Each structure stands twice: as structure tokens, then as C-alpha cells.
Amino acid sequence: MRFAAKMTALITMLLAVSLAVGGYLVMSSSFDARLKGQVRDAQEEVRLLGMTVQALCAREQGQDTASSGAIERALEAIPQDRSYCLHAADGTVLSESADFPQEAVQNGRAGVIVSRVQNTTSGSRLITTSLLTLYGGTYSLTCLNDITDMLREAETELQRFRWILAAVLGAAVAATAALSVYMTRPLRRISRTARQLAAGQTDRRVTVRTDDELGDLAQNFNAMADALEARLRELAAAAQRQKEFTASFAHELKTPLTSVIGYADTLRSRTLPSEMQFEAANAIYTEGKRLERMSFALLDLFALERSEPSFSRVQTGALAASVQKSCEYRLARQKQSLQCDVEEAAVWGEPELLRTLLLNLLDNAHKASPPGAVLQLRGRGVPSGYLFCVIDPGRGIPPEELSRITDPFYMVDKSRARAAGGAGLGLTLCRKIAEVHGSSLRFESVVGEGTRVSFLLKGEQK
Numbered sequence: 001m002r003f004a005a006k007m008t009a010l011i012t013m014l015l016a017v018s019l020a021v022g023g024y025l026v027m028s029s030s031f032d033a034r035l036k037g038q039v040r041d042a043q044e045e046v047r048l049l050g051m052t053v054q055a056l057c058a059r060e061q062g063q064d065t066a067s068s069g070a071i072e073r074a075l076e077a078i079p080q081d082r083s084y085c086l087h088a089a090d091g092t093v094l095s096e097s098a099d100f101p102q103e104a105v106q107n108g109r110a111g112v113i114v115s116r117v118q119n120t121t122s123g124s125r126l127i128t129t130s131l132l133t134l135y136g137g138t139y140s141l142t143c144l145n146d147i148t149d150m151l152r153e154a155e156t157e158l159q160r161f162r163w164i165l166a167a168v169l170g171a172a173v174a175a176t177a178a179l180s181v182y183m184t185r186p187l188r189r190i191s192r193t194a195r196q197l198a199a200g201q202t203d204r205r206v207t208v209r210t211d212d213e214l215g216d217l218a219q220n221f222n223a224m225a226d227a228l229e230a231r232l233r234e235l236a237a238a239a240q241r242q243k244e245f246t247a248s249f250a251h252e253l254k255t256p257l258t259s260v261i262g263y264a265d266t267l268r269s270r271t272l273p274s275e276m277q278f279e280a281a282n283a284i285y286t287e288g289k290r291l292e293r294m295s296f297a298l299l300d301l302f303a304l305e306r307s308e309p310s311f312s313r314v315q316t317g318a319l320a321a322s323v324q325k326s327c328e329y330r331l332a333r334q335k336q337s338l339q340c341d342v343e344e345a346a347v348w349g350e351p352e353l354l355r356t357l358l359l360n361l362l363d364n365a366h367k368a369s370p371p372g373a374v375l376q377l378r379g380r381g382v383p384s385g386y387l388f389c390v391i392d393p394g395r396g397i398p399p400e401e402l403s404r405i406t407d408p409f410y411m412v413d414k415s416r417a418r419a420a421g422g423a424g425l426g427l428t429l430c431r432k433i434a435e436v437h438g439s440s441l442r443f444e445s446v447v448g449e450g451t452r453v454s455f456l457l458k459g460e461q462k
Helices: 003-058 068-075 148-183 185-198 213-269 274-306 316-333 351-368 414-419 426-436
Strands: 083-088 093-096 114-120 123-134 137-146 312-315 337-342 346-349 374-382 385-392 442-446 450-457
Touching: 003 068, 003 114, 003 123, 003 137, 003 148, 123 148, 148 185, 185 213, 213 274, 312 316, 312 351, 316 337, 316 351, 316 374, 346 351, 346 450, 351 374, 351 385, 351 426, 351 450
Parallel strands: 337 374
Antiparallel strands: 083 093, 083 137, 114 123, 123 137, 312 346, 374 385, 385 450, 442 450
């Protein structure tokens, strides 16, 4: 059963029970009050009639106590339209009205006026009996009051109440059904949107403008849908990156493996002059070292993905001196130099990872710069942390390439990068190291003028 139908049924049931019980109590109380009023009036009337008969009989105390004529004269005080009966304790009827039914005769009790209701085919009547003492004897005076009209009026009111109850319940059912449908409309919208989301329409949202719990539910549902859509985008982007990574990795493996296999096949299938043998062996060695560098870079990336590095206090001056010493030999081969301008400070990070980050950035700067160029490594304390910058006067990076240079295996100039021994993983590793340290790489480059790469580190933990 739908929730709106359940609400309608429940409210209708509660309303029907409440109206029925309330109406019954009100009508029962009203009927009892009216019946008690009739009984009270009838008993008071019988009491007055009995007192009148007793008083009239008392005037004739000197006469014979068995004189029925005296009692009959006293009974003449009873109005002619009253239905009554006077009988002795043994059941002998002394006097009665013409229309008095014998089945209505009942014996009285001393000091008590008794009333009861009797229903017949012709109607209903109230029978009231009072005990009288006349001439030393005990008699019962019974009077009848017709209450058929009162009972019919009560039945009419009951029937009227039934019709009113039916009308009220009908209106209540219609109003409750409409209200339930209106109140559950946000739930139906949420349900419809949930089905659309499940079907893949991740841009669907719920439009509910209420300030109640349903409005809060709709807002939370939309927030969940936003988070779900963002997560799905992330997963799709990750899947695409994984696909591109696999394709690029296979492509990067293909070139050195083709060279290695080709030169190895030449060496085993024919006899070559010593100079050609050296050339082939050198090509195999060079491609093997390239594969080795690519493998190590991949292992470093996987290690960052799988484990959390242990951070500690790192002195920027010592870090820069270590990096400069490691770069001296390679830079000297191209008659390049490194200018260090690093303020002494303490940062929070993993020393070896930060060293790898700076070495890779300087290696890229070295490959992109002409012989005799001066590379710069700068470090400055800023209000939000410590800023490292690597600057080169090289060929620069086109603006359209800047957003992809940290993707795995992506190279702006593939032929030049391969000639320099690159595998396209250096900047990917740099980006990952920066992310581990809660930072990101910022590239500023002008084609033909050079490139500036910076990243911000947190200060020493207090």
C-alpha cells in the first residue's frame, strides 16, 4: 500500500473512531439526561397524586376503613387524562383508568417510588409506582407516562448523527487523501529522481521548496547526488587516466624493447666488426638503462600510492646544499651552473622525497636549457609557509601543454625527451610528492624565455 493511502486510511480510521465514540457519549449523555428528567417528573407527579389521595382519605377517618366509596371519591382528584391503577397488596384492583393495561401493574416498596420503561408494539411507556397507606391498609398507585415521542425523537437524532458522521467522514477522506498526496509529493519526486540516478542520469536533482523535514531530506538528497556525481566523474577520470597510462606505458616499452630485440638479433645472427658490435651493445645498454629508470620511477609512484611517508623537521639550507652537490656533475657536462638562494628555515616533510622532487625539477630544467645556462633554486619564507622555486632560461612550454605536463608518459617534445633519456614520469612523480606534502606544482612559462616551477610547503609543526 502506498504511503499516501496508509495516511488516508489511518487518519480516516482515527477520525471515525473519535467521532463515533464522541458522538455516542454525547448522545447517550443527552438521552440519559432526558430520560432521567422524565422519570423525575413522573415520580414527582405520582408522589403528589399519592399525597393528594392520602389527604382526601384522611378527612374521612370517622368512616368505615373498608369503605371503597371513600377511596373512589379520593381518586376523583386524579386527572381524567391520567392512566393509573390502584391495587391492594394481594393484587386486588380497587380502581383503574379505562386504558390501563394489566401487564403494567407492579407492586410498590415502602418509602420508594419505582420507575421502569416498558416497550410494546404500540410504543414505549414509563411505569411509576408509589406505595400508599389508606385506612390502615397498604396499596400501590401505578401511573403510566407515554415516552414514545421522546424515544422516536432520540432515534431521529441518532439517525441524523449517522448521516452527519457519514458526511463528515466522506469529506475527511477526500481532504485527507488530497493532503496526503500533497504532503508525499516531495517523496515521489525524490523516488523518481533516485530511479533516474540509478538509470545513469547523474545530472538529475530534486526540486522541493519547503522548510520542513522533507525539504531537509531533499537538500540532503541533492547533496548526496552532487557528491555521487563528483565521485563518478573522478572514477571516470581515473579510469581514463588508467587507460591512457596503460596505453602510454605499452608504447614507451615498445620503442626500447624493439631496439633491444633488433640489436640483440643482429649480434646473434651475424658477425660484425668490433666497432658495429660496440655500437649495438651500447644501444642495448642505453635502452636498458632507460627501461631501468622508467621502472624505478614507476616503483616510486606505486610506493607513494601504497604507503604514508614519515614526516620530520627538514632544514631548507641542508636540503638545498645536498641537491646542489648532486647536480654539479651533470650540469658541468653542459657547462651549466646552479645558483642557490635559499633562506634557512625548517619545514615539515619527508627529506628524501623533497630531495627527489627538487632533483627532478632541476633535471627537467637542465634538459630544457641550452649549454652554459644558469639555473636557479630559490627558497623564501612566506606567511603561509615556505616557497621553493626552480627557474630555468630554457625553451619554455606552450600554454596549451601546461595542463598535461604532469600526466604519466606525457612529453612536450617526445623526440628530444627520449634523446635525453626521459621517460615522461619525472613530473608525474613530482606532482605526487607535492600532493603528499599537501601542496601542488605551479608552472609559469613563456616559450623561448624559460619556465618557473614553484610549490609551497608547510612550516615546522609546533
